Amino acid sequence: MKITSISPCETGTKLQLPLFLSRVRAGFPSPADDYLDKKLDLNEHLIQHPAATFFVKVKGDSMINAGIQSGDILIVDRSLEPRDKRIVVAILNGEFTVKRIQKKNNKLYLVPENDAFPPMEITPAMDFEIWGVVIHVIHSV
16 A cells, blocks of 8 residues: 655644534434534644644555555654554655554564555565554545
8 A cells, every 4th residue: 555645734724614512323313413512623633743743645455454445544643652553654665655563573564454465574674664653544435
């Protein structure tokens, strides 16, 4: 899975959209719950560390079982620790990729979430760097 673009998070830009107080029901609708509570700034809701956060657009299907599809936008935080089992954006041999990291038997792997792709063991001979931890996935339905 390759990442096609990288954009830094714009600090100071606010986009406030309507936030409804009631939850959207997945069962029967409730006509009494249709009032507006306040404005919601998605930056405040989705981004904890603005100076360390960036967005990337995904191309490919190696992470589909993790809910990451081609065309999705990932919100990535560089300030978070890239621990075992976290999904990360990394550079591997000069190319960006998004995979789950796994530590096993003192070895490090980049593991896709699609059985059609094999895990990749990271060796000292590889050019490898973790750019950040994926914290949110945005995709259309």
